[in-house]
Amino acid sequence: MKEGTAALVTATRAVMRVAHDHHSADDAPQAGAAARAIALGTLRWYLRLAPAIGQLLTRPAAGMAPAVHALLVTAAHQVVYSRNAPEGVVDAAVDATRALDAPRASGFVNAVLRRFVREHGALFAKLDADPAVRHAHPRWLVDALRKEAPGRLEDILAGGNERAPMTLRVDLSRTSVAAAQAACAARGIASRPLAGFDAALVLDSPAAALDLPGFAEGLLSVQDAGAQRAAALLAPRGGMRVLDACAAPGGKTGHLLEIAGGDIDLLAVDSDADRLERVAGNLDRLQRRARLACLDLRDAGALAGEAPFDRILIDAPCSATGVIRRHPDIKLLRRPADIPAFARVQGAILATCFAHLAPGGRLLYATCSVLAAENGRVVERFLASTPTARLDGPPEQWWPGVGAPTDGFHYASLTKAPGT
Ligand SMILES: C[S@@+](CC[C@H](N)C(=O)[O-])C[C@H]1O[C@@H](n2cnc3c(N)ncnc32)[C@H](O)[C@@H]1O
Structure with missing residues (x-):
C-alpha cells in the first residue's frame, strides 16, 4: 500500500x-x-x-x-x-x-x-x-451559543476550528518565565509571555513536551492559559487544607501545589482510578506530593472523616464545549441530553464539596463549558438552596473565539458564611 x-x-x-x-x-x-x-x-x-x-x-x-x-x-x-x-x-x-x-x-x-x-x-x-454547516458545529450548540453570546456567535464558531496554541505553565517557585523563555530559545523553540497570565508561555509552534528544557524535571507543564486561572483565583496558601475535587489528570493539582508556596495538605480526588494514576505520574514529574483518593463525589458521604477544607477546587466534569478547538470530536460526540445530565452531576458534586468547606473558606466552581446550563444555572440553583453560600463576585468567563488567548472556561468563586 x-x-x-x-x-x-x-x-x-x-x-x-x-x-x-x-x-x-x-x-x-x-x-x-x-x-x-x-x-x-x-x-x-x-x-x-x-x-x-x-x-x-x-x-x-x-x-x-x-x-x-x-x-x-x-x-x-x-x-x-x-x-x-x-x-x-x-x-x-x-x-x-x-x-x-x-x-x-x-x-x-x-x-x-x-x-x-x-x-x-x-x-x-x-x-x-447555514452557520452550523459553514462552521461545522452541531445545530443544537449553535442555537445555544446564539442565546448565550449573540454578539460573539460567528467569532466563537470560527475560533472552534482554529488550531489552539501550545501554552506552557512555568513553575514560578523554581524558575521565571524569562528564564524558561530563554532556555526554550536556546533549543530553537520560540515563545512569548502572555499579558495577564503570570506563569504562561505560548509557543510559536507546538513542540514535543519531552524536548522542552526542564519539562522532565517539572519546571514546565503543558496547560492552557485559561486553565491556569483556577489556581490563581483559588489562591491557596501554606498551612491550608485544600481539596482538588475532580483532579485527574492533575494539571490544576500541580499548579495549586506550585502556587501555595509552602506546605499545604492537598487531597486530590477523582472517581476514575485510571485517570487518578495519571495524577500520581504528573506529581512525580513535578516533584510534588498530595494525598490521592478515588471517590465518587456525587455521594454526599464520600468525604466522611475528612476535616473541613479551607480551599476547594471543583473542576467539574462537563460538556467541554469551551475546548472544541483542541478536541474537535466533541462536536460529534455531545448530544443535547448530555447537558442536563452533566448539570445534575455538577450540582451533586457541588453540594457534597460545599458541605466540607470550612466556615470562611473559598470554593471555586470551574468548567471548560461555555453553556450557562452547566455554569451560572448550576451555581444559582445551589445558592437558592444553601443559605450559608454566597457568590464572591461576578463569575469569570473566558470565551473561546478567533485568536483567543485561552480556551473557554467559567469560574465562580463561592464562600461559606463564617461561623456556620
Ligand atoms: C475536567 S476533568 C478534570 C481536569 C483536571 N482538574 C485537570 O486540571 O487536569 C473532570 C474530572 O472529573 C472526574 N469526575 C467525573 N465524575 C466525578 C465524580 N462523580 N466524582 C469525582 N470525580 C468525578 C473525571 O474523571 C475527570 O477526571
Whole structure:
C-alpha cells in the first residue's frame, strides 16, 4: 500500500470510531502524525463535509457501510483542506477500499469523489448559508451559543476550528518565565509571555513536551492559559487544607501545589482510578506530593472523616464545549441530553464539596463549558438552596473565539458564611 493510502486508511478508521462508534478521539489506537492530522482535520470539518457528500448520494448515508461513508468524508477533507492533488486523493481512496474490506465499493467511491472534486464549490456555496454547516458545529450548540453570546456567535464558531496554541505553565517557585523563555530559545523553540497570565508561555509552534528544557524535571507543564486561572483565583496558601475535587489528570493539582508556596495538605480526588494514576505520574514529574483518593463525589458521604477544607477546587466534569478547538470530536460526540445530565452531576458534586468547606473558606466552581446550563444555572440553583453560600463576585468567563488567548472556561468563586 502506498504511504498516502495507508495514512488515509488509518485516518478513516479513526474518523469512523468517533462518528459512527461514538468513541473519544483520545482513545484511538496510536497513529502516525500524518494519519492523526488527517483524522483531526476531518473531525474538525465533518459537519460541513458530510452534508456536502450527502448531496451526492442517491440513498441515505445511514444505509451505507460506516467505513465507506467515513472514507468519503475523510477523502473529501483531503480534497478541500490539503494541498494534495485531488486526482491523487481520489486514487488513494479507491485503493483504500481494499484495506477497509470494501473492495466492491471502489467504483462507487471513485464516482462520488470525482463528482465531489468537480462540484464541491457549488455545493458549499449553497450549504454554507447555514452557520452550523459553514462552521461545522452541531445545530443544537449553535442555537445555544446564539442565546448565550449573540454578539460573539460567528467569532466563537470560527475560533472552534482554529488550531489552539501550545501554552506552557512555568513553575514560578523554581524558575521565571524569562528564564524558561530563554532556555526554550536556546533549543530553537520560540515563545512569548502572555499579558495577564503570570506563569504562561505560548509557543510559536507546538513542540514535543519531552524536548522542552526542564519539562522532565517539572519546571514546565503543558496547560492552557485559561486553565491556569483556577489556581490563581483559588489562591491557596501554606498551612491550608485544600481539596482538588475532580483532579485527574492533575494539571490544576500541580499548579495549586506550585502556587501555595509552602506546605499545604492537598487531597486530590477523582472517581476514575485510571485517570487518578495519571495524577500520581504528573506529581512525580513535578516533584510534588498530595494525598490521592478515588471517590465518587456525587455521594454526599464520600468525604466522611475528612476535616473541613479551607480551599476547594471543583473542576467539574462537563460538556467541554469551551475546548472544541483542541478536541474537535466533541462536536460529534455531545448530544443535547448530555447537558442536563452533566448539570445534575455538577450540582451533586457541588453540594457534597460545599458541605466540607470550612466556615470562611473559598470554593471555586470551574468548567471548560461555555453553556450557562452547566455554569451560572448550576451555581444559582445551589445558592437558592444553601443559605450559608454566597457568590464572591461576578463569575469569570473566558470565551473561546478567533485568536483567543485561552480556551473557554467559567469560574465562580463561592464562600461559606463564617461561623456556620
Ligand atoms: C475536567 S476533568 C478534570 C481536569 C483536571 N482538574 C485537570 O486540571 O487536569 C473532570 C474530572 O472529573 C472526574 N469526575 C467525573 N465524575 C466525578 C465524580 N462523580 N466524582 C469525582 N470525580 C468525578 C473525571 O474523571 C475527570 O477526571
